[in-house]
Every structure is written in C-alpha cells, then in structure tokens.
Amino acid sequence: MIRSCIFPAVLSALAVLATGLSLSGAPPAPHYVGSQACVGCHADAAKAWEKSHHALAWTKANQTTVLGDFDGARFAQDGVWTQFNIEDGQHVIATEGPEGKERAYPVKGVAGIEPLQQYLLETAPGRLQAFDIAWDTEKKHWYHLYPGQDLKPGDGLHWTGPYKTWNARCADCHATGYEKNYDPKARRYTSTQAEIGVGCEACHGPGAAHLAWAEAPSRQPVGPGLTDKGFTIGFDPDSAETEIQQCAACHSRREPLGDASPVPGTPFHDAYNLALLREGLYHADGAILDEVFVYGSFLQSKMYEKGVRCSDCHEPHSAELKLEGNAICTQCHSPAGNPRFPSLRKAEYSDPAHHFHEPGAPGAQCRSCHMIERVYMGIDGRRDHSFRVPRPDLSVKIGTPNACTDCHADKGAEWAAAKVAQWFPDGRSGTPHYGETLHAGRTNTSPETRDKLLALARDTSEPAIVRATALDLLRRMVDASVLDETVPLLRDDSPLLRAAALRLFQAAPAERRLQAAAGLLDDPVRSVRLEAAKLLIGQPLGALSAAQRQAAQAVLADYQRTLFARADYPETQMQIAGVAMTLRNFGAAQGALKEALRMDPQLADAWLTLSRIQAALGQRDEALKTLERASRNVPDNGDIFHLLGALYAQQQAHQKAIEALERSLALAGSSPERLEMLALENLFAGNRGKAREYAGRLRDSYPGHQPSAPIRRLLKPN
Template sequence: MDKRGRLWLFVATAVVLIGIIGCAPGEREVSGTPTFVGSNECRTCHAREYQGWLETLHSQGIQDPEANPKAVMGDFDVESDVRTFSLNDVAYIFGVQWKQRYLTETTDSAEQGDFLILPAQYNLATNQWKPYEAEAWQTRPFTQKCSGCHATGVTNDRLLGVEMNVGCEACHGPGSNHVEGEGRERPRSIVNPAKLPSDIGAMVCGRCHSRGSDRESNLPFAVNYIPGEYLFNTFTLLETTDTEHFFPDGLSKAHHLHYIDWRQSAHALHGVTCMSCHTVHSTGVNNKLQTKLPGSTLCRSCHEMNQPTRIHAIHSFGSCIECHMVRTAKSAVEGDIHIHTFKTVSPAETVADPNVRNSCSCHPASAQEMQAIYEQTVGAAGSSATRELTPPQTGGS
C-alpha cells in the first residue's frame, strides 16, 4: 500500500474509532428531569466535601435523640411550667445553635407523614425554657412552616423532602443525572454555586436565609426553586416595611433575614457574597458562624483599616463586626444576631427608637450623648454615615 493509501486508511480508522468512543457508556447523554437522591450518594466521589459538610450546622440542625442522645441540649430534668412535654414525646430535636425546639409525631400527623413542633423551646444562651407558639402549636405542621429550609428535596408532592437537614442537593440541585452521568457529562449535570454569577449564586443561600412566600403555594419557603435559577420567579421576599420583622429604618429585628440585609449592602453591589466570607463544606475557623477567617481579620483581608477620614482610627483596638454588624436581630434572645447590611448605625437611630441598638451601644453614655460625640468625632463623614442608613428597595420581584 502506498503512502496515500495508508493515510486514508488511518483517517478512516480514526473516524470509526471516534464514532465508537462517542457512543461509549462513558460519554452517554443523561437526559430527563433530575431527581433528588440524598447526600449519601455524594460521599463516594466527594468524600472530603461530604465529611466537611458533616461538621457544619447544615447537617446537624435536625437529629434523632435516640441515635444521638448528646444532641439533646434542653434540660428535661428540671421542672418547668413552660415545658408541658417530656423527652419521650420527642421524635427529633430541631436546632443546635441559639435555641432548640422539638418535633413530635401525633396520631394525626403520622397519618399525614408530618410532625408538629412542641410548644416550648430551650434557649441555649440563658439555659431557659420559653414558650413557642403555645396556643397554636397543634395547627402548625412542620411541612407548612419549616421543611422547605430544614429538609432537602422538598416539592409540592413531597413536603418532607428526601432527607432531613440541608443536604448537598439543597445547594447543588437534584443529583440523579450527575450520579448516572459519566465522563464529561458529569460536571454539566450538577450546579456549582461557586461558578454562578454572584447575584444568582447568592440566591442559593438567600432562598432560606430570608423570609417571604412561595408564589404558587404561599408557603413561607420557596417550594419549587432549583439552585441556579432566578429565585424571584418562584419566591417573593418580605419587604423591609414589614414592622414585625424590621425597624422603621430597615434594620432587621429577626433571624432568617441575612439575605435581605445583604441586598441593601455595598457588598451586594460589588459581588461580595455569602461564600466570600463563609465556608460551606467545613467549619472554617473555630466559631459558630463558619467564617473563613476569625473576626476582623476576615474584614481586613479586603478592607484597609485607616481611611483618609481616620474614622477607623478611633477604634483601632476594636472590632469591625461590633460597629458594622450591629446585633439588632433576635433568634432566641434579644441581640443574638448580627445584621448583614454592614453599615454603621448611629446613636441617632436609638434616639428615634429606643429599641434599636446602635454601633456605639457598648458605651455607657446615653444615646443622645453618644450622638454628640459621634458627630464631633466623625465630623463631615458622620452625615455620610447617617445617609447610609436609608436602605434601597429590597422587594424580590
């Protein structure tokens, strides 16, 4: 065979091989709507991420007290007029951070495949039992109030989801196609929030670290949202004009409002998202909040400490967080949640509403006295800082 013949034979063989390889199982197309498979399916290939996730609060929020007795933090030995139930009534514990609530399974709820939240919670900071929806607890099933953010794989047809807690698919989307896919198809068949545009990526966190209502079912969580999609197609955020959850100036009063706070911030405008500061697959530094670096060190990794106005020089020994993330909100006790607008709150805000904490609340002087000092010290920049307190519109639509 001459040289030209050998060349054509090589080309023909290559074409055939490419066709065969293209049809090989490793490159088969995975089609169809993906379904939820549970986090255990992820551990074989993603062992490090899976093990890190086990150390986070996302995996620990709801636990079986029989399987893990140490997870029970409430004092069931002490007599309490508030707590009208015993540990024997508890099917699952609910919460490990600020407070702990308790799920029970009644005859009626079991028939519906549901749970009820018992009428007292244990506040971990004060070691006290406090009432929780004591008058209405029997009309508040878990699937109607909580499951959308405390279970994974929730749909209209399956409101308990496929697993309790915030599993892998809560952030990465349903994974059946990813599990079944092979070769180059696998990365394309799952959502990686870190690779999404910053605003869309933040929505993955925002669907639960916020309050609002599902557009279709009106449940207080996004039922049919899939990570990577535009959240506000299916979910409407609570407005900052809601006086039950926000102060008149837009500062949050309650937990589950971090995302709404963040949308008011300069961080949101510049693409600094939740994942810029918080770890997801590990505990990060040794604190409750899973931040990448401790305290002000995290802030200073991006921000210069002393600006030309020397505003920050007056607290060179202090904490960025205490001034720029004031504890205005409540989860279990007053002021146990930092706001995420990252804006200073002047003492004038407390003068207008004594219930508002301000950035100078650590000082013993009155709010009026501190406002005078604030204006003298900050000077012209003080009016700028005060102007920051007027939030933009935040309604998700």
C-alpha cells in the first residue's frame, strides 16, 4: 500500500518515531459508564436531556427514530434516482454508489432530529458516509443538501467521498467517548464510542470515578486530574472559560489534533486548531459566511470579553434557550442591568426608542439586528454569535453584510447607512472597524496595508482572533521588518497570537526560524508547541541546548501523532507531502500526493505539485500523464492547463500546447507568461498571424514586460 511506505519514510527522516508511542500520547482515559447510569440521581437533568438535540444527535435506525418517508418514496437529482424502502423491517436506501452503480444500502444510523435528518450508510466495513439527500422534518419531504452541484462518484464532495465520511468529519461531535481508529495502511475504520449521541459524559467526563464517589462521598476519588467528585472537568462558577471551551469543542470550526474526542476538561487549544477569520469562512468584518458554528464568532463579542458564558442563555441539558424572545437579552440589557456585569449600561432596549420598529414586529427582536441569521444545509438557520452592532456603512465601504438589508433587501446599504446615522447620530457609523483592515489584507499587499495589519495585530483592545487573523494575512508580505515587529507577539497572552506569530516565521531565514521555535518548545499550550515543531522540520538542531533538543524531539513526535490522527484527510496528505519535500524525500512526497488524489481527485494543488516534482526529477512523461489526468478531473483550473501547455511545448507538441494554453487563458485570464507562450507556440506551429496577434496583446497589455527575442522580432514593423 502507498501509505505503508509514506509514513516510515517521512517520519524516520523526522527522527521522531518512538517505539511503543501511543497515538494519543496520553494516559488511558477514565472509564465511561453511559448516560443511563446518571438517571437515578439526576432525574430532572436526564428528563430535560433525553429529548434534546444533544441526546438525538446520533441514534440507531428504527421505526421511532427514522422520520423520513421510506414507503417507496423516490427522489431524482441530476439524473440519478434514489428510492427509500423498508425491507424485512429495515430502512434501505437504493442509490448510486461509489462505482457509479445503483446499490441498496441499509440505514446504519440517524443524524439529527430537526429541522432535518440525515441518514448514515456503510459503503465499506466500518466506514459510514452521511447521505446528502436529507429529510425536511418540518415540510415533510426529501431534498438534496447541495442542489445544482451535479457531483459524480469519484468527486471528493460526492456523498461517498472523504468530506462526507461520518467517522472522520462528524462522529466525534455526535458521540460520547468517540475513537476514530483509522488504519492508514488498510484504509479502514474500526471506530468505537462509549455512547452514540451527546450523553452526560460528553460534557461532564467519564463517570466511573464519580459513581464510586457517590457510593462513598467521604472517600477521595482516585485518578489523575479528577475533581473532588470524581470528574475530569469542574465547572467553576466564578470563571466562564472552562464551560465555553468545553462547548467550543464541538461548536466551532476547527482542526482536530487527535483521532478521538478529547476527555472533557481538556483545554480547547490542546485539542484543536481554531479556524481564524479566513476568506471563505467569514466576511472581512468577522460576520459568518460559511458554516463556522459559534466559537469563532463569540470570541469577537463584547459578551465574551465581559465573561458571559453559554449557559447564561442556553439551558445546558435541554439545549433550549432559557427565555423566549427579547427576554433572553433583557435579563441583562435592561434598566435593572445585571450585577455580574457592572460595566453594562442600564437602559431600556426593548423599546421603539432603541430599535425603531413596531413592537412585536420582526425588526423589534434583538436577534434580528444583533444576530444575523444564515441558512446552512439547505434549511437550517444559524445565528451569528458575535452580537455585532449593525454597520451598513461598512457594507458600503467593503461589501460586508448587515442586518438592515437582510430584511430591507430592496433598499440597499446606502439607505440603511443613512437611516442608522439618523437614528444614532452619536453611534458607531463611520468609526474605524477592524473589518476595513482585514478587507485590505485580503485584497492587496501594499506597504500601507502591511502597516495597518501590524498595528491591528498589536492592538490589545481588539479580540485575539481578530489580531491573529491580521498576522495570518501578513504571511503574504513577510520581510525582515515584519518579523522584527512580530517577535513580541511570540509572548502574547493568547495562544492564537503566539501560534499565528510562529506561522509568520515559516518564511524567515533558517536561523530566525530556529530561534522563534526554540522559545516556544515548552509553551503551556499544545497547538502553539505544534506550530513550533513545524519550524524545526529539516532544521539542524545542533545550535539548541540539550534541554531544547529534548523538547524539540518531543514536539516533533507529537506533530507526527497529529499527522497519523488525520491520515484519512486529503488535506493532511498534502501536509505530509510538504514535510517530505522539506526533507527532500521526494518519493514520500509523491506517495502522499497520490494518496491525497486517490481520496479527492479534484485537489488541483496536489496535481500541480505532483507534476512539478516529477518534472524536476526528470520524469517528464509521468509529469505529462499527471497533468493530462488533472485536466480531466479539474477541467476548470487554468493553472493546470498552463503547466500542461508548458510541458507540451517542451516536447514540441505545439498544437496541443496551443490548445492547453488557450484553455488556460480562457479560465484564468491574461498574464504575460500565457500571452508570450501562446505567441511562441503559434510561431513554432507556423501560425505567424496568430503569433503576431498574441505578441501585440502582450505589448499592449503589459508594456513593462521584456519579451524574448523571437517576440521582439515579431513585433518589428515589416
């Protein structure tokens, strides 16, 4: 198998593969006992929980749990028919499988309860896939989660592809005590869980020691890191952070660092890398765009800064809001205020003098203005938890959304900005906002933008996730002065800042990379130590002290474990390829890239990188075959056709080169390189008129470009 040679090759070069090292690197977890063991003593909490979205996040398929129409219902999407039946008392879905042929799949599990249900199908022993024709539990009909995409078997986003694998992408947040157990050599899952669904122990921790304590409360619980009642986590009434991080483990867009659900009480940044406010996930001002869940938004809010916690608004066992309508907000935002938050301005907010809408109208609801809603999975509305003040003036400047035009779509952002300025003449309209700087960082790399991003990264009055995002954007414009300005942030209080600062040093000279990494090898937060490990790959460690070398070996070993833990992710295979290339182990790099492409044939970067390695190693025929396959799998990527055209040109297959380069020009637009290559290939193919046409376009569009001698001759007057 490809995988069996990739990891030893890459990781022996890292010199960190330790005999007997466990995947988690942690001592065995305390024993889980199941939610039913809790019911006897905690009846009220259990009653609230048992019908909640947590309890029903994952259930077995039976006549009670399956809500969809399996009475011979049929559904067509992109020419593919799917039928839902009950056969011998079992729910069965007949549809197009991974080979493009119709197969009947027994339903192995149910995900969710409302407003939709998804069904889990087993495509290989142990591998569950989330089927993307779902049941709308409110309108009572089948619908496709991704209409219009026309996904075929073999596409990474097809329901049988790696991005829909329940074991890898979903199960850890829908189960209690989940272990993925992926074997990269056999490409097989033997996943286990203490309990399907989010049970009591998913939040409170394994319960065996607590049961022992309950039988003899005077006896001290035995086990490392346990509370006085035998739990792995203690919810401190005076500190919100433990609770928030425990909820964030699932309610966030993040990358796991292990292959199992972390034991409750594990700090968030020891178990995950949090997604920053990146393009495609968030708008430039931090408003939700893709399905990012809650944590990244909440970290931007004043409520988080002041110590508000999830359970202030959400009843943790039923997962319902504690109060209805505006009452959930006016428990603090009112003339009476809340003594827990003394800095909160006491005022009447649920009044037309504040919201300027008719009482009872949708616009009079706090959430309408301060928690914009976006719909995911076709019908599932999720609200932004950054609790932002509407800023239609930002919409005018940088194109971000605003709550006003969500409802008044026919009016436009300019109208909304004028209204808000009229209602709140002393409000925030026109005041600087970090979204403007992040927008600039996304759209240009000017010195002015660089300086603004640095200033934002250093501004301790702004949320840490915003400051870290500013550093992330600076990676496109790193120079010695940026690194100098970043050094103090390597010691920032926030692990998000320290990790982001380390990533900037990936572009630094070797000595500065080593210096930056060495200072954080003993950081108290695992995600930061792992970023330091990445800076050490391929680096000679002789300049480090003996203690630092020992720490370096430990963090490199831990980084190895994170790669193993995510070996079923195409994006992880890309990371492995990057490690291998850094170590100049090009055989291992090719193996990892091929494995990534086996999982997801639409990974354009993997095709391009693989072909470049092959060409650099003199394997030009292999490189050409790779790009020809790439052009069939990713027919809309201009870079692939550009490189394909260049390889055809090297083989003097001029007509093929012209066709590929013209396709690249149509897909990716004009560039000096494309126009010059097209002029040359047409010249070599005898198409002198066409060659002169492309040479003219090159001269007119890029007057500063210095063309080659044949192009200069073409451009001379006859």
